[in-house]
Amino acid sequence: MGLLLLLAALDGLATAAQVFMVAVGLTLVFGVLKILNVAHGSLFAIGAYLASTLVGLLGVPWLSLLALVAAALAVGVVLGPLIERGLLARIYDKEHVLQLLVTFALFMILEDVQKLVWGVQPLFEDAPVRFLGRIEVGGIFYTSYQLLLLPGVALASLLALVWFLRRTLLGRTIVAVTHDREVAEAIGIDSRRVYLLTFTIGAALAAMGGALAAPTTSLVPGIGVQMIVLSFAVIATAGLGRIEGAAVTALLIGLGRSFAVYFAPELEVVIPYLLMVAVLLVRPAGLFGSTEVRRV
Amino acid sequence: MRRYLPVAAAVALLLLLAVLQPWLRFVLTIALSTGLAVLGIAMLLRAGQVSFGHALYVAAGAYAVAFARPHLGEGLLLLLLATLVGTLLGLLVGLFVARYRDIFFGMLNLAFSMVAWSLLEKLYGLTRGTDGIRVARPMLLGFALEGAAWEWALLLAALAAALLAGALVARYLASPAGSALGAIKTRETRLEFAGVSARRVLLQAYVVSAGLAGLGGAFVALATLHVTPLLAYWTHSGELVFVAILGGTGNVLGPFLGAVVFELVRVHAAASFPDAWQMILGLVLLAIILTAARGLVGLLDDLAARLGRRG
Numbered sequence: 067m068g069l070l071l072l073l074a075a076l077d078g079l080a081t082a083a084q085v086f087m088v089a090v091g092l093t094l095v096f097g098v099l100k101i102l103n104v105a106h107g108s109l110f111a112i113g114a115y116l117a118s119t120l121v122g123l124l125g126v127p128w129l130s131l132l133a134l135v136a137a138a139l140a141v142g143v144v145l146g147p148l149i150e151r152g153l154l155a156r157i158y159d160k161e162h163v164l165q166l167l168v169t170f171a172l173f174m175i176l177e178d179v180q181k182l183v184w185g186v187q188p189l190f191e192d193a194p195v196r197f198l199g200r201i202e203v204g205g206i207f208y209t210s211y212q213l214l215l216l217p218g219v220a221l222a223s224l225l226a227l228v229w230f231l232r233r234t235l236l237g238r239t240i241v242a243v244t245h246d247r248e249v250a251e252a253i254g255i256d257s258r259r260v261y262l263l264t265f266t267i268g269a270a271l272a273a274m275g276g277a278l279a280a281p282t283t284s285l286v287p288g289i290g291v292q293m294i295v296l297s298f299a300v301i302a303t304a305g306l307g308r309i310e311g312a313a314v315t316a317l318l319i320g321l322g323r324s325f326a327v328y329f330a331p332e333l334e335v336v337i338p339y340l341l342m343v344a345v346l347l348v349r350p351a352g353l354f355g356s357t358e359v360r361r362v
Numbered sequence: 363m364r365r366y367l368p369v370a371a372a373v374a375l376l377l378l379l380a381v382l383q384p385w386l387r388f389v390l391t392i393a394l395s396t397g398l399a400v401l402g403i404a405m406l407l408r409a410g411q412v413s414f415g416h417a418l419y420v421a422a423g424a425y426a427v428a429f430a431r432p433h434l435g436e437g438l439l440l441l442l443l444a445t446l447v448g449t450l451l452g453l454l455v456g457l458f459v460a461r462y463r464d465i466f467f468g469m470l471n472l473a474f475s476m477v478a479w480s481l482l483e484k485l486y487g488l489t490r491g492t493d494g495i496r497v498a499r500p501m502l503l504g505f506a507l508e509g510a511a512w513e514w515a516l517l518l519a520a521l522a523a524a525l526l527a528g529a530l531v532a533r534y535l536a537s538p539a540g541s542a543l544g545a546i547k548t549r550e551t552r553l554e555f556a557g558v559s560a561r562r563v564l565l566q567a568y569v570v571s572a573g574l575a576g577l578g579g580a581f582v583a584l585a586t587l588h589v590t591p592l593l594a595y596w597t598h599s600g601e602l603v604f605v606a607i608l609g610g611t612g613n614v615l616g617p618f619l620g621a622v623v624f625e626l627v628r629v630h631a632a633a634s635f636p637d638a639w640q641m642i643l644g645l646v647l648l649a650i651i652l653t654a655a656r657g658l659v660g661l662l663d664d665l666a667a668r669l670g671r672r673g
Contacts, residue, residue, distance in 0.1 A: 102465040104414075156652065162464040163410050163547075167607065167651055170414060170468075174600055174644030181637040291596050295476045298469045306465075335480035339473055343458060350461060 069204045074328040075321060076203065080212045082320025083220035084279050089297035089304075089312045090227065091271030097307030098244050098264040101154060104169040106272050107294025108176035113141045113273025114280040114289065115184045118191040121281070127197040134194060134277040142270025150265035155258070173294070181287055188284040195281045216278060223271065224313050231309070240264055244307075299342045305355020315353060368615060368662075369528075373521065376622070380517060386626075387513040388585060393625035394520040395581035397618035399602050401531055402571025404611040408535065409564055410547030411463065414599050415471030418455075418478050419448045419572040421594035423579025425482070428495040428589045437500040437516075441523070441580045448576015449569055456568040460561050463550075475594055482591035494590030497583050520581050527574055528614040534570070535614070543567050575602075597640060604643045607650050610657025619658050 092106045117137035121130045153172060157165050198210040231237040242250040243260045251257050275293070283289075300319055304311030319338045326337040345353055380387045399420050406413055423444035430443055459470045482489045489495065501507070502515045534540050542563045545553045550560050583589050592598065601624070609620020632639045650657065 096465075102469065104469075153648075161410065163407070163412050164651055166412055166465060166468050167603070168648065170412075170600065170603070171644040171647040171651070174597075174640040174647070178638050178641035178644075182641075186637070291476065295469075295473050299473060302466065302469070332484065335484065336477055339477050342473070347458070 070328055072204060073206065074324045076208065076213060077327065078321035078324035080216045081324055082317040083216040084275055085296055085300055085320055086220045086313055086316035087223060087275030087278060088272050088293050089300040089316055090223065090309055091268035091275070092297050093301040093304070093307055093309060093312050094227070094271070095265055095268035096301070098240060099154065099158070099261055101165050101169065103268070104166065104294060105149070105173040105176050106268070106297070107290035108173055108180065109141060109145060109269050109272035110276040110293045111180055111290035112145070112176065113138050113276030114285050115180060115189065116141060116273070117277035117280040118189050118285055121191050121193050127193055130194040130197055134280070135274070138270050138274035138277045141273035142266050146266035146269035147262060149269070150262050154265065155261070177287070177290055180290070184285070186287050188286045190284045192281045212282065219278060223274070224309070227309060296338060299338045303342045303345045303352055305352030308352065308354040311352070311354030372615065372619065373525070376521065384510065387517050389625050389629055390622065391513070391517045391520045391581060391585045393622045394524045394618065395578040395585070396602070396605060396625060397524055397621035398527055398578035398581070399575040400605045400609065400617035400621055401527055401614060402574040403602055403606045404609070404617050405531060405535070405543065405567045405571050407606060407611045408547065409543045409567060411467045411564070412603060413471040414468045414596065414603065415473070415475030416571065416575050416602050417594050417596070417598035418471070418475035419452060419575030420579035420582065420598065421478060421482065421591070422451050423448045423576030424583040424589040424593050425489070425495070426576070427580045427583035428497050431497050431500060435501050436504070437502040437584060440500055440584070441519070441577060444580030445573050445577040448579065449573035452569045452572020456565045456572065460565040460568055472596060472599065475599055476596060479591050479594040482594055489591070492591060494588055497587045497589065499587060500584070516581070516584055523577060523581070524618055527577070528618065532614045539563060539566065600640070601643065604647050607647055608657055610659030612656055612659045612663070616657055616659040623658060
C-alpha cells in the first residue's frame with residue numbers, strides 16, 4: 067500500500083509538471099492581456115508535434131533534448147508574435163464574448179493546421195526518454211525523464227518566471243502593465259511591446275509543455291483540446307493570473323488524477339473537474355484569487 | 363401580418379427543397395435539429411455569454427432517446443423525454459455555471475462537455491464507447507412508418523418543433539424576462555439595482571437552451587438512428603456556436619437559417635476537405651466577427667431595406 071502511494075505520487079508529479087508548463091503560460095497571458103487564449107492548447111499540440119519531428123530528423127540521441135527546446139522556442143517565436151500582432155492586437159478593446167470567440171476560431175483553425183501538417187495517424191518518438199535511461203524506485207523501474215527531468219524543468223520554469231517578473235526590470239514592466247495599463251504608459255512603458263513579449267513567452271511555455279510531453283505519449287489529434295480544458299481547470303482552481311497558485315493546483319490536480327488512476331480508474335477524467343467545481347463552489351475566485359468587486 | 367411573411371417564406375422554401383430533392387429530407391431534418399440547439403445558444407449570446415459546451419445537451423437528448431428506446435415505442439414520447447433530460451441536466455449544470463460570466467461561463471461549459479464526452483467513450487459497458495448505440499426506429503403517433511413516409515413525418519415533426527420553439531423563444535425575448543437577459547450583456551449592475559436577480563435570469567435562459575439542445579439531440583438520434591460520443595465533442599459545440607454567429611442573433615429565424623445553410627454546405631464541403639473543415643469554419647467565423655457583420659439575418663435585412671427603398 068505504501069509503495070502504491072509512492073508510485074501514484076511520482077506519477078502525479080510528472081503529470082503535474084506537464085500540466086503546469088501549459089497552465090502557467092495560459093495564466094500569464096490572461097494576467098497581462100486579459101484574454102483567455104483558447105488556442106493555447108493548439109500551441110501545446112503544435113509544440114509536441116514539432117518536437118517529435120525534430121527529434122526524428124536529428125536522430126542523434128544526445129541532441130534530442132536540445133531538439134525539444136528548439137521546437138518550443140520555434141513555436142513561441144514564430145507563432146507567438148504572428149498571433150498577437152496579427153489577431154489579438156485587433157481585439158483588445160472588444161467585448162469579452164468577442165475575444166473568446168476570436169481565440170476559439172483560432173483554435174478551430176490551428177487544430178486543422180496541425181492535422182494538415184502532421185496527419186491523423188498517431189506519432190510516437192521516445193528517443194529523449196531512452197537517452198536518459200531508467201532509475202529503480204522500490205523495485206520498479208522509472209524513466210529518469212519522467213522522474214527527474216519533467217519535475218525539474220517545471221520547477222526551474224516556475225523559479226525563472228517568478229525571478230523574471232519580480233526581480234528584473236523587464237519583468238516588473240510587465241507587472242506594471244498588469245496593474246494599470248494607462249499609468250504604465252504614462253511613465254513611458256510601451257504596452258504594445260509588453261503584450262507582444264508576454265504572449266510570446268506564454269506561447270513558448272505552451273509549446274515547451276508540448277515538447278516535454280511528446281516523448282512520453284502518442285501524439286493524436288485532440289491532445290490540444292484535452293490540454294486546454296485541463297489547464298483551464300488548473301488556473302480556474304488557482305485563480306486566474308496566479309502563477310505560484312497554478313503550480314500548487316497543478317500539483318493538486320496531477321496527484322488527484324494519478325491517485326484516481328491507481329485506486330478508481332473510471333474516475334480519472336472526472337477528478338480534476340470535481341476538484342475544480344468543489345473549490346469554485348467554496349471560493350468563486352479560486353484558491354489564490356482575490357475576491358474583487360464584481361466586474362460588470 | 364408582415365412579421366410572419368419571412369417565416370412563411372422560409373417554411374415554403376424548405377418544403378419545396380424537400381419535395382424537389384428527396385435526399386434533402388434527411389439533411390433538412392438534421393438542420394432543423396441543429397437550429398433548435400443553436401436557438402438556445404443565440405439566447406445566451408443575447409446575454410453576452412457564449413457556451414463552448416452545448417453539444418453536451420445535444421448528446422444528452424440523443425443518448426436519452428437511445429437508452430429509452432428499448433422501453434418506449436412512441437417517438438413523440440421520446441422527444442418529450444429527451445427535452446426533459448436536457449432541461450434537468452441544464453438545471454443541474456446551470457446552478458453552477460450561471461454564477462459565472464464571460465471566460466468562466468464559456469470554459470466551464472467546455473469542460474463539462476469534455477468530461478461527458480470522456481465518460482461516454484470510457485464507460486463501455488453502459489454506452490458501448492465509440493461504437494455508439496443503434497436506435498431502433500420508433501412509431502410516430504402510433505404509426506409504424508417506413509422509408510419516405512418516415513422521413514417526411516420526421517421532417518414535419520422537426521419543422522413543427524422548430525416553429526413552436528421559435529415562437530415561444532420570440533415571445534420570451536419580447537417579455538420583461540427577455541429584456542432582463544439582454545441587460546446582463548449591457549449593464550448587469552443596473553439589473554440588480556432594479557431588484558432582478560441576474561443569476562436567476564441567466565439560469566432560466568440556460569435551462570431553456572439546454573432543453574432546446576436536448577430536443578435537437580433527440581431529432582438527431584431519430585434521424586440517424588445511431589448515437590455516438592462525438593455528439594458531445596468540442597468540435598460539435600464549436601459548430602453550434604459557429605452556426606449561431608453565421609445565422610445572426612438578431613431574431614429567432616437566424617439560427618434556423620444559419621443551420622440550413624450550414625448543413626447544405628457541409629454535405630458537399632466536409633466530404634471534400636475532411637481535415638480542413640474546422641479550419642474553414644474558423645476562418646469564416648473570424649471574418650464575421652472582425653467585420654462586425656450581423657450574420658445571414660443581417661444580410662437579408664440589408665437586402666430587404668435596399669429593395670424597400672427602390673420600390
